[in-house]
Amino acid sequence: MVYREKSKILGEKEIEKIIKRLTHQILEKNLCLEEVCLVGIQRRGVFLAGRIKRLILEIEGKELPLGAIDITLYRDDLTAIGPVPQVGKTEINFDINNKVVILVDDVLFTGRTVRSALDEVIDFGRPKRIELVVLIDRGHREFPIRADFVGKNIPTSSSEIVEVRLKELDGKDEVVILEEDA
Amino acid sequence: MGEWQRKHLLGLKDLTREEIEVILNSAQAFKEISEREVKKVPALRGKTVVNLFFEPSTRTKTSFELAAKRLSADVVNFSSSGSSLVKGETILDTLKNIEAYSVDIFVIRHSVSGVVFYLSQRTTSSVVNAGDGQNEHPTQALLDMFTVREKLGSLENLKVAIIGDIYHSRVARSNIWGFSKFSSSVYVCAPKTLIPKYFDNLPCKITYSLKTALDQAQVVIMLRIQKERMKERFFSSQREYVKYYSLNEENLKFLPPQALVLHPAPINWDIEIASSLKEKVSPLILEQVNNGLAVRMAVLYLLAEKKSYEVVD
Numbered sequence: 128m129v130y131r132e133k134s135k136i137l138g139e140k141e142i143e144k145i146i147k148r149l150t151h152q153i154l155e156k157n158l159c160l161e162e163v164c165l166v167g168i169q170r171r172g173v174f175l176a177g178r179i180k181r182l183i184l185e186i187e188g189k190e191l192p193l194g195a196i197d198i199t200l201y202r203d204d205l206t207a208i209g210p211v212p213q214v215g216k217t218e219i220n221f222d223i224n225n226k227v228v229i230l231v232d233d234v235l236f237t238g239r240t241v242r243s244a245l246d247e248v249i250d251f252g253r254p255k256r257i258e259l260v261v262l263i264d265r266g267h268r269e270f271p272i273r274a275d276f277v278g279k280n281i282p283t284s285s286s287e288i289v290e291v292r293l294k295e296l297d298g299k300d301e302v303v304i305l306e307e308d309a
Numbered sequence: 310m311g312e313w314q315r316k317h318l319l320g321l322k323d324l325t326r327e328e329i330e331v332i333l334n335s336a337q338a339f340k341e342i343s344e345r346e347v348k349k350v351p352a353l354r355g356k357t358v359v360n361l362f363f364e365p366s367t368r369t370k371t372s373f374e375l376a377a378k379r380l381s382a383d384v385v386n387f388s389s390s391g392s393s394l395v396k397g398e399t400i401l402d403t404l405k406n407i408e409a410y411s412v413d414i415f416v417i418r419h420s421v422s423g424v425v426f427y428l429s430q431r432t433t434s435s436v437v438n439a440g441d442g443q444n445e446h447p448t449q450a451l452l453d454m455f456t457v458r459e460k461l462g463s464l465e466n467l468k469v470a471i472i473g474d475i476y477h478s479r480v481a482r483s484n485i486w487g488f489s490k491f492s493s494s495v496y497v498c499a500p501k502t503l504i505p506k507y508f509d510n511l512p513c514k515i516t517y518s519l520k521t522a523l524d525q526a527q528v529v530i531m532l533r534i535q536k537e538r539m540k541e542r543f544f545s546s547q548r549e550y551v552k553y554y555s556l557n558e559e560n561l562k563f564l565p566p567q568a569l570v571l572h573p574a575p576i577n578w579d580i581e582i583a584s585s586l587k588e589k590v591s592p593l594i595l596e597q598v599n600n601g602l603a604v605r606m607a608v609l610y611l612l613a614e615k616k617s618y619e620v621v622d
Contacts, residue, residue: 197338200352200380200610213331214338214610250347 130288130305136281137302142262145278146175149260150182152276157227160189162255164223168232168244169197169215174295175262176231194219201243217247224252233291235261238272263302265289313611317429317436320445321486329487333455335607336600342379343602353382356413356613362439363389363400363419368574368598369439369448373416376605382413382613404428414612417441422479435612440479448608449573450483452601456593457528459600460569464491470522471495471513472554473532473581476503476543480573484530485513498522499554502543519554523563531556531572531581547580557583571597 137145157163160183167176173195180193197215228248232240241259248257262278267285281304283289288305292298313331321329342350358377360370370386377384387407389395394403404415414435417425422442429436440446458464469488475481475497485495489512496514497504504515516522523529534550544550556570564570570582570590574597578584 200342200350214335214607216338217341246351250349251345 129308131308133287133304133306135301135303136263136289137279139300142278142300142302145262146178147182149262149276149278150179150186153179153229153258153260154183154187156258156275157229160187160191162225163227163229164192164194164221165229165231166194166196166219166223166244166248168230168240169195169217170296171233171291171293172231174293175233175260176229177295179229179231179260192221194221196244196247198240198243198247201247203239203243219248219251222252223248223254225255226252228254228257229260230257231260233262233293234289235259235264235272235274235277236267236289238268238270241272242270262291263289316612317438318447318608318612319426319429319436319438321447321450321483321490322445324447324486324490326490329451329454329490332451332604332607332611333458335611336451336455336603339606339610340600340603342606343599349379349381351381352610353377353380353613356380356382357411358382358384358414358416358609359407359412360384360386360439361404361407361415361417362387363394363417363424364440366418366439368601369418369446372598372601373437373439373448373605373609376602376609377414379602380606380609380613382609385410385412400424400428401431404432408432408434414609437608437612442479443477443482444479445483445486446479446573447483447487448601448605449480450487451608452597452604453480453484453530453571453573454487455600455604456571456597457569460593461527461567464488464493467491467493467528468526469493469495469528469530470498470526471530471532472498472519472522472556474503474534474543475499475508475532476505477535477538478532480530481532482511485511488528489513496522496526500544500550519560520563523560526564527568529556529564529568529570531570531576533573533575534577534580551580555579555581555583556586558585561586569593574598 165176165180167173176193180191184190196217199214230244258275260276261274264274264277264280265283290303290305292301294300360373362370374384412434416437416439418439419441422444425438425441438445438447454464471481488495496516498516498519501517508515572594
């Protein structure tokens, strides 16, 4: 299938503002930063979590632990997708017991990725609470899952693709909607 | 990044360099799982792995068993002693009988070269070669390569010396195929009687001098003298072998300081390696065991998850 760019939803400036707002919302809800840690979902969630970590350091002067998880081995659709996906790195080298884990991802869609991520986080310990931050919520949930902090809600049709591009991986910051080229 | 499309893992001879890299990259991710408190992921939940060992093995079997369990697969171990093989059942009938339980992956070891290939052609399940006769032992070579890549950062343009019982070693053959695909030069070194004639046709250099083999080698793979397979005499005395081919303090000096010494274990101390080097070489050899687990998890994962698309073999 060939996809073409339908529209650009967010640019660099807007993404920067949204991440700042999300960071402040996280800080507003979590007064005791000692118990907070960040975990990004591979791959773009990890970079978003990294940006939130830097902002918190700037604002509060506190450095939060940052981890990464790859949910490939926890998926429920392994045999349904194309060739075997390469397994990325999972790295949580701090104790999450009784901590507030802030889970970060770029796009919230069906909720299946988040379901897998919750399973994986729980294998590392028993957090006090898990909160979910997403840059984009595009709807079409298949599980009873919602995000605690949402950057932007974007109504989409299920055939469209929402692509988040970040400087760290893609050279620029933007969010675009792709649609199938008929 | 490359993709995995194969149904079986029979040897490194047939694999491309990219396919080897897919396994090694995946193994990197699997290594982390064994460092977690809950050393288990649900990737192979509902899959069945059968260890079909027609030849004694503790290490490889344990490693495959643990690898499958850490991926949440169900594992059945079969060993030929105490089985219906004793009653005269053929290996193919044995395989077919177990296959009837809807097995996803067979991990097979047999003392005759080619048997694993033979069985792979006659089953609908995936097959991993866990060592067939003197042919190949791909996961051992993959774990050697994984260890080398991790320690030296690359598999390119290395000098790799394989020393010892080349004749009986499937590990040597798998390593020759594997390392040569990364433009590394592989030297095999042993008494003339322990290097078969057809090695001229393999991508390796043959030498009978330990010094030539060791000189500036970044990787040394010492092989066990497999007395149990020696029905005839391959060298005049053990003392003579030790004198010319054993790794000791003296000839270790031919190696650059960062050189790696690997051994597929079990080691005959004071035959292949002087026991005075025990403290020096043991840590890495034990690390290999841990890496072997990660590599086998990667292999099982890649083979288990390919079912629904076209299969290349």
